[in-house]
Amino acid sequence: xxxxxxxxxxxxxxxxxxxxxxxxxxxxxxxxxxxxxxxxxxxxxxxxxxxxxxxxxxxxxxxxxxxxxxxxxxxxxxxxxxxxxxxxxxxxxxxxxxxxxxxxxxxxxxxxxxxxxxxxxxxxxxxxxxxxxxxxxxxxxxxxxxxxxxxxxxxxxxxxxxxxxxxxxxxxxxxxxxxxxxxxxxxxxxxxxxxxxxxxxxxxxxxxxxxxxxxxxxxxxxxxx
Amino acid sequence: xxxxxxxxxxxxxxxxxxxxxxxxxxxxxxxxxxxxxxxxxxxxxxxxxxxxxxxxxxxxxxxxxxxxxxxxxxxxxxxxxxxxxxxxxxxxxxxxxxxxxxxxxxxxxxxxxxxxxxxxxxxxxxxxxxxxxxxxxxxxxxxxxxxxxxxxxxxxxxxxxxxxxxxxxxxxxxxxxxxxxxxxxxxxxxxxxxxxxxxxxxxxxxxxxxxxxxxxxxxxxxxxxxxxxxxxxxxxxxxxxxxxxxxxxxxxxxxxxxxxxxxxxxxxxxxxxxxxxxxxxxxxxxxxxxxxxxxxxxxxxxxxxxxxxxxxxxxxxxxxxxxxxxxxxxxxxxxxxxxxxxxxxxxxxxxxxxxxxxxxxxxxxxxxxxxxxxxxxxxxxxxxxxxxxxxxxxxxxxxxxxxxxxxxxxxxxxxxxxxxx
Numbered sequence: 001x002x003x004x005x006x007x008x009x010x011x012x013x014x015x016x017x018x019x020x021x022x023x024x025x026x027x028x029x030x031x032x033x034x035x036x037x038x039x040x041x042x043x044x045x046x047x048x049x050x051x052x053x054x055x056x057x058x059x060x061x062x063x064x065x066x067x068x069x070x071x072x073x074x075x076x077x078x079x080x081x082x083x084x085x086x087x088x089x090x091x092x093x094x095x096x097x098x099x100x101x102x103x104x105x106x107x108x109x110x111x112x113x114x115x116x117x118x119x120x121x122x123x124x125x126x127x128x129x130x131x132x133x134x135x136x137x138x139x140x141x142x143x144x145x146x147x148x149x150x151x152x153x154x155x156x157x158x159x160x161x162x163x164x165x166x167x168x169x170x171x172x173x174x175x176x177x178x179x180x181x182x183x184x185x186x187x188x189x190x191x192x193x194x195x196x197x198x199x200x201x202x203x204x205x206x207x208x209x210x211x212x213x214x215x216x217x218x219x220x221x222x223x224x225x
Numbered sequence: 226x227x228x229x230x231x232x233x234x235x236x237x238x239x240x241x242x243x244x245x246x247x248x249x250x251x252x253x254x255x256x257x258x259x260x261x262x263x264x265x266x267x268x269x270x271x272x273x274x275x276x277x278x279x280x281x282x283x284x285x286x287x288x289x290x291x292x293x294x295x296x297x298x299x300x301x302x303x304x305x306x307x308x309x310x311x312x313x314x315x316x317x318x319x320x321x322x323x324x325x326x327x328x329x330x331x332x333x334x335x336x337x338x339x340x341x342x343x344x345x346x347x348x349x350x351x352x353x354x355x356x357x358x359x360x361x362x363x364x365x366x367x368x369x370x371x372x373x374x375x376x377x378x379x380x381x382x383x384x385x386x387x388x389x390x391x392x393x394x395x396x397x398x399x400x401x402x403x404x405x406x407x408x409x410x411x412x413x414x415x416x417x418x419x420x421x422x423x424x425x426x427x428x429x430x431x432x433x434x435x436x437x438x439x440x441x442x443x444x445x446x447x448x449x450x451x452x453x454x455x456x457x458x459x460x461x462x463x464x465x466x467x468x469x470x471x472x473x474x475x476x477x478x479x480x481x482x483x484x485x486x487x488x489x490x491x492x493x494x495x496x497x498x499x500x501x502x503x504x505x506x507x508x509x510x511x512x513x514x515x516x517x518x519x520x521x522x523x524x525x526x527x528x529x530x531x532x533x534x535x536x537x538x539x540x541x542x543x544x545x546x547x548x549x550x551x552x553x554x555x556x557x558x559x560x561x562x563x564x565x566x567x568x569x570x571x572x573x574x575x576x577x578x579x580x581x582x583x584x585x586x587x588x589x590x591x592x593x594x595x596x597x598x599x600x601x602x603x604x605x606x607x608x609x610x611x612x613x614x615x616x617x618x619x620x621x622x623x624x625x626x627x628x629x630x631x632x633x634x635x636x637x638x639x640x641x642x643x644x645x646x
Contacts, residue, residue: 009453015460022467080452102456102490105463153528168467172487179525191532216473217480218466 002026004045006036008054019105033057047074047112063093074115104173106164113163127162130209130224134162143206153178154199161222171219229384248365263349264312267331270347275335295347305334305342327351390414394423401430403437448497459486495616502623513554515545522559534572543579547646549628557624560617561586583645594636
């Protein structure tokens, strides 16, 4: 999987790149408008992360060119400007998603995964870890073909972990992803503990060979046992 | 008090004083004139009588004011020598009126032959002062009323015509909202003061607009510029925390820094949101089913509430609708419910009831009423420990103001919030 990161801020470019490398993506960078235009029109990428405010031009113009030349790959706009107009225009120009800065690496992973999943044709709707298989489309979970019944929030939590296998998931990031945009105004995320506890219990009873570890204070990590 | 009535009030007092003073002066002036003219008549009459007496001495026998208006009686030379013509006021009984009426009387002396001196008294009816005063009084009242009425009418017409540009400027100022470009329709007037007023108002609103826009842009730019460094900080720490090299203590430190960066992010986002709401940038409105929004948020927050043993009871029998931006409806409701949970006690409760045109949120919490005056202020916190942004209620207020929703708070052991649409 090849990802192009179009971002003028060097530190951010590298930190995103580092995170994606851990996901075993092939990562390329473009730091300004011209480089971005050249790379995105000359090569094929599975996913493009596109910043809108670039030196030399607007990311939206890159989208327009890609659309015109029919070179549209999966584009996720990452913008510091959380503006509804930009979002609507970007999505209208064919972008697949819009992620306002600042974001969590886990959230970026999840967005990339779901964009890739939507565009793949070979049954990319499932993900598995150990003996656990999760179907994003049917919203079902199975442990060695045995169905595991989860409620909506438990499924969303597990799905988020599945899109961030072996990665540290920040508790803030998990709360925002599962409990919605407005939960970020709840100051105390400790309540997530009890949610994770329930999920762990269910996974254990069904003999799933995965484990959700707590990482001191920061969040959780799901690994295969 | 309107300008119109204001001028009228002062004019009415001033006119009353002016007319009263004028009436007094006029009265005395007129009486003077009347007396003068009567005295001239009496003088003339005297000459006539004396002339006729010299021709017809029978006239000398008029000794009382009967059918004639003079009396003659003989007098001594001594008296006649020092006598001068005297005018005086007197009263005579008038048969037709059956009362005493005022008269002007001339007393004079004349010599007929060598040694015959006579005293002559001639009277002439004068104006009755009472009647005159009364007549004058009523006329003046009428004059006063008519002047006031005409002032009122003329004023109305004039004010409407002359002050029209002023009211146009006033309306322009009333409708003015900072940041909104006002339709610049030049106000047509020949009056220089109004032209200047209009020009000054235009310049002023222009300046306010520019300041407002630049300030707004500054806030937005500052908030936006903060996003990228925040993103770098958060993402770097997240990657750092993933490394296996960190011990438990280091991880806790990283976590604490991360939490604070999160808080900064929230604060930043909330400030942006607040500025957008206040700029009324959330324009598209639709019919929002608030009952659904409340239900959804209760479900969203129930894990969080359950963790603290807080029981949320929702009584949602009625469907409540409001035309507003759906995102703002969501934010309004979620902030209120979140507040009811966050500022609660463990094992407490939250009651939510939906009425026909309002909804109520009651919750247990601190055992004292909140300061109503400060409740909606930015960065007002009940306790300093909470890591909230301190902007939640300010946002609620901003949204409410946008849609003329009123929010009332009262405390009777429970904290009650009433949201009236």
